[in-house]
Amino acid sequence: MQKQAVVINQKDNVATAVQDLTAGSVVSFFVGQDVEQLTLCEFIPFGHKFALCDIGKGQEILKYGESIGSALKPIPEGSHVHVHNMQSNRGRGDL
Amino acid sequence: MKFQGYLRPDGKVGIRNYLAVIPTSVCAATVAFHIASQIPQAVALANQHGCCQIGADHEQTVNTLIGLGKNPNVGAVLVVGLGCEGVPIAKVAEEIAVSGKSVETIVIQDCGGTLKATAEGTRIASKMAREIAQLKTQEFPVSELSLGVECGGSDFTSGLASNPAVGYASDLLVQAGGTSMLSETTEFIGAEHVLARRAKSPELGEKIIQFVRDCEQRAKQMHVDIRGSQPTPGNIQGGISSIEEKSLGCIHKAGHSPIQGVLAYGETPQGKGLFVMDTPGQDVESMTGMAAGGVTVMIFTTGRGTPTGFPLAPVIKITANAETYSKMTDNIDVDASGIISGEKSIEEVGKEIFQEILEVANGKMTKAESLGHREFGIYKIAPTF
Numbered sequence: 001m002q003k004q005a006v007v008i009n010q011k012d013n014v015a016t017a018v019q020d021l022t023a024g025s026v027v028s029f030f031v032g033q034d035v036e037q038l039t040l041c042e043f044i045p046f047g048h049k050f051a052l053c054d055i056g057k058g059q060e061i062l063k064y065g066e067s068i069g070s071a072l073k074p075i076p077e078g079s080h081v082h083v084h085n086m087q088s089n090r091g092r093g094d095l
Numbered sequence: 096m097k098f099q100g101y102l103r104p105d106g107k108v109g110i111r112n113y114l115a116v117i118p119t120s121v122c123a124a125t126v127a128f129h130i131a132s133q134i135p136q137a138v139a140l141a142n143q144h145g146c147c148q149i150g151a152d153h154e155q156t157v158n159t160l161i162g163l164g165k166n167p168n169v170g171a172v173l174v175v176g177l178g179c180e181g182v183p184i185a186k187v188a189e190e191i192a193v194s195g196k197s198v199e200t201i202v203i204q205d206c207g208g209t210l211k212a213t214a215e216g217t218r219i220a221s222k223m224a225r226e227i228a229q230l231k232t233q234e235f236p237v238s239e240l241s242l243g244v245e246c247g248g249s250d251f252t253s254g255l256a257s258n259p260a261v262g263y264a265s266d267l268l269v270q271a272g273g274t275s276m277l278s279e280t281t282e283f284i285g286a287e288h289v290l291a292r293r294a295k296s297p298e299l300g301e302k303i304i305q306f307v308r309d310c311e312q313r314a315k316q317m318h319v320d321i322r323g324s325q326p327t328p329g330n331i332q333g334g335i336s337s338i339e340e341k342s343l344g345c346i347h348k349a350g351h352s353p354i355q356g357v358l359a360y361g362e363t364p365q366g367k368g369l370f371v372m373d374t375p376g377q378d379v380e381s382m383t384g385m386a387a388g389g390v391t392v393m394i395f396t397t398g399r400g401t402p403t404g405f406p407l408a409p410v411i412k413i414t415a416n417a418e419t420y421s422k423m424t425d426n427i428d429v430d431a432s433g434i435i436s437g438e439k440s441i442e443e444v445g446k447e448i449f450q451e452i453l454e455v456a457n458g459k460m461t462k463a464e465s466l467g468h469r470e471f472g473i474y475k476i477a478p479t480f
Contacts, residue, residue: 003437006255016251016334018435047251047334061336064254066289068340081336083322088337090284091314091321 009065104195120145162387164191170227178204238272250333250398254344262350263445281376285339404468
């Protein structure tokens with residue numbers, strides 16, 4: 001089976017799609033040595049991220065085992081994580 | 096692991112043998128290009144600055160021009176001045192000549208205008224081209240190579256695949272005693288703590304944290320969200336959501352070697368190993384800084400696809416995005432998409448990249464070279480007056 005998504009670090013709460021993934025599909029991916037599965041709430045374009053668990057508003061988004069920003073609103077497991085629902089916490093001269 | 100290189104009088108080793116035609120100001124750039132267009136071995140630099148600059152900004156332009164003239168890929172230099180610019184023409188020539196290579200100067204106002212300066216400059220340049228063409232290559236260990244790692248037009252494949260593979264190649268070079276340079280300070284924001292942990296001393300780690308904070312502070316003074324510029328609209332379309340995410344992917348291209356030193360823009364490293372240079376995230380200005388610091392070959396990862404080359408060093412292009420590779424095969428040297436599809440490991444592609452560096456050092460032409468890509472730009476740090 002072709003790889004569907006990648007989780008870079010076991011601490012991460014997002015995975016990256018390595019192909020276009022349709023809404024409602026069940027995707028499998030490795031977290032360390034273990035294969036895990038979840039159902040996607042929505043379409044995830046190639047290269048974009050989806051939530052591996054429910055992420056609360058203000059909670060950090062973790063990729064590479066490090067913070068890449070925080071959730072602007074609650075993000076349910078299996079939904080698209082991108083600029084519409086997460087923000088950068090650095091370089092913010094607008095705040 | 097050896098390569099055929101050009102030994103310079105200062106003991107440094109180049110992998111190309113250019114005659115550099117360096118205009119000291121934007122006003123001399125057209126004449127510099129006229130001269131270089133007559134001589135196959137000559138390369139002119141598209142300097143857009145060099146006049147009406149003050150303080151540290153002026154110094155940085157002067158030092159960058161000198162550093163570029165000293166680059167080991169340059170066999171000889173013709174400095175072209177207008178005559179009244181702020182950059183001291185004689186000083187640039189004298190400082191480059193400290194490296195022992197042949198340096199000549201012409202001044203447009205002294206020659207009597209464009210046509211006379213072009214004729215006189217071409218006569219000098221053709222003589223210099225004949226002289227440096229006589230230099231034979233010799234065999235050198237890979238420890239004499241100086242690599243710059245760059246990324247541009249990134250997407251998610253950069254951080255996931257091509258940057259880690261380039262990092263693997265960079266580590267191989269460092270382990271073999273060579274030099275590697277990571278730049279693009281903007282793209283350390285959110286990842287500086289990871290780099291700082293790899294610094295050879297706590298003081299050096301603190302220096303990394305500090306120049307990244309300074310860079311972030313300059314962005315904040317503009318009172319805008321850096322997002323939209325960093326990551327760029329193309330990065331965002333490619334799945335990168337924040338500067339932190341971009342940075343954490345970017346730093347992978349320097350592998351896992353300890354950081355030996357932190358360099359100012361255009362500064363030459365002392366010793367060998369992995370160095371970090373404080374440059375903007377803008378690719379061309381970053382590459383110009385690294386070349387002024389003596390880098391002789393560059394690796395450039397891309398996700399969205401970019402054609403960028405550099406006048407004084409071969410640039411090897413790599414993408415792990417299969418679609419980009421098939422669309423832009425004319426521009427991209429190495430296809431790393433096997434990592435994303437799961438057919439190849441990061442280590443396998445890293446070894447392929449290292450092999451490609453050796454081949455390019457031995458004279459293999461990169462696609463950017465074959466297409467005449469010679470993008471150039473000196474980083475300005477203050478307004479022009």
